Amino acid sequence: AQSVTQLDSQVPVFEEAPVELRCNYSSSVSVYLFWYVQYPNQGLQLLLKYLSGSTLVESINGFEAEFNKSQTSFHLRKPSVHISDTAEYFCAVSDYSTDKLIFGTGTRLQVFP
Amino acid sequence: GAVVSQHPSRVICKSGTSVKIECRSLDFQATTMFWYRQFPKQSLMLMATSNEGSKATYEQGVEKDKFLINHASLTLSTLTVTSAHPEDSSFYICSARAGSGTEAFFGQGTRLTVV
Numbered sequence: 001a002q003s004v005t006q007l008d009s010q011v012p013v014f015e016e017a018p019v020e021l022r023c024n025y026s027s028s029v030s031v032y033l034f035w036y037v038q039y040p041n042q043g044l045q046l047l048l049k050y051l052s053g054s055t056l057v058e059s060i061n062g063f064e065a066e067f068n069k070s071q072t073s074f075h076l077r078k079p080s081v082h083i084s085d086t087a088e089y090f091c092a093v094s095d096y097s098t099d100k101l102i103f104g105t106g107t108r109l110q111v112f113p
Numbered sequence: 114g115a116v117v118s119q120h121p122s123r124v125i126c127k128s129g130t131s132v133k134i135e136c137r138s139l140d141f142q143a144t145t146m147f148w149y150r151q152f153p154k155q156s157l158m159l160m161a162t163s164n165e166g167s168k169a170t171y172e173q174g175v176e177k178d179k180f181l182i183n184h185a186s187l188t189l190s191t192l193t194v195t196s197a198h199p200e201d202s203s204f205y206i207c208s209a210r211a212g213s214g215t216e217a218f219f220g221q222g223t224r225l226t227v228v
Contacts, residue, residue, distance in 0.1 A: 036219075041122075041204075041222065041224065042221050042222060043117075043119065043206050043208075043219035043220050043221040043222045044157070044206065044208075044219040045219070046216060046218075049216070090156065090157070099145070099210070099213055100147070100159060100162065101147070101157075101159070101208075101217060102159075103156040103157045104156060105155060105156045106154075106155070106156050108154075
């Protein structure tokens, strides 16, 4: 079975500062990895995903995440955040066979002016 | 990306009544749909997986007689919360996928409040 750990429940940061949201996973099989963003009272939007190939994946709005197999991590980073990045961020994992998404507990990113 | 529409976005119902939530894939055929429940400030918990034309597969601890899931067509799945109680109040989110290994797209969620 897979599991996902997001150690930081809340991350406060000032606008234009860099940010890292941590995600570690546990799995006995190869997995796909995802980051989703959720704005208040909305569903989830896919931010980026790692399926295979390059371990560094990027989103269109400046976020990136790096798959580190040895550390079983998939941390999300952005070099300079905006107020509009304030949201809940979920890391998720699925394995090849079940395709079920298992979510972490989420990290609330709060960007202050 | 593809669009998944969930309706209603908010619903308030009396204890003991049933509520139906719809999840539609608007521009693709969803062979598989997932239903999640999200408690305040918590993660999404997978409730069940439904494949078109088949019975839903429920996760451990989810009452299948209470949370009825129907996936009668490739574009529509419904979740019916039967005999709702206040403890069923939650945020319910569906997601839909065109096929195995493809990206899952999420609906905007339904806020259910049982009074």
